Amino acid sequence: MSEQRAEPHAIHVHLDELLAERNMTLAELAAQVGVTNVNLSILKNGRAKAIRFTTLTRICHALNCQPGELLSCQPADN
Template identity: 80%
Template sequence: MTEETPEHAIHVHLDKLLAERNMTLAELAARVGVTNVNLSILKNGRAKAMRFTTLTHICQALDCQPGDLLSYHPHP
């Protein structure tokens, strides 16, 4: 893989969900129990992995399903 081609095709829609719920990243971080930095890495698509417990807490805090937060877009 090159720098131009990401290693994965998973897209994170955290910005959209936060905006829809009028919630800040800092507020979500406090509710989920993770740092702003870790959520920022996830939000910006730089995360290489996520624990299912973190995903569970994010879904609980945002009242959403994993499919609302993540989507798969294969590279052409």
């Protein structure tokens, strides 16, 4: 069986910036959204492979933001 490589993507997550602007911790956001700190940390660090629209909706509601403030598409580093 061959090892599957992660496909590079150009999506950047701005969770750190939004949390700082709102003086909110990752743990507080996790509690409001109903996901684990680990899952939010994976998203925050750009290691997530996907996000459910329901989770994205809850994050946006908790942070009072739009998806475009949380996510952006930037050229991948080569």
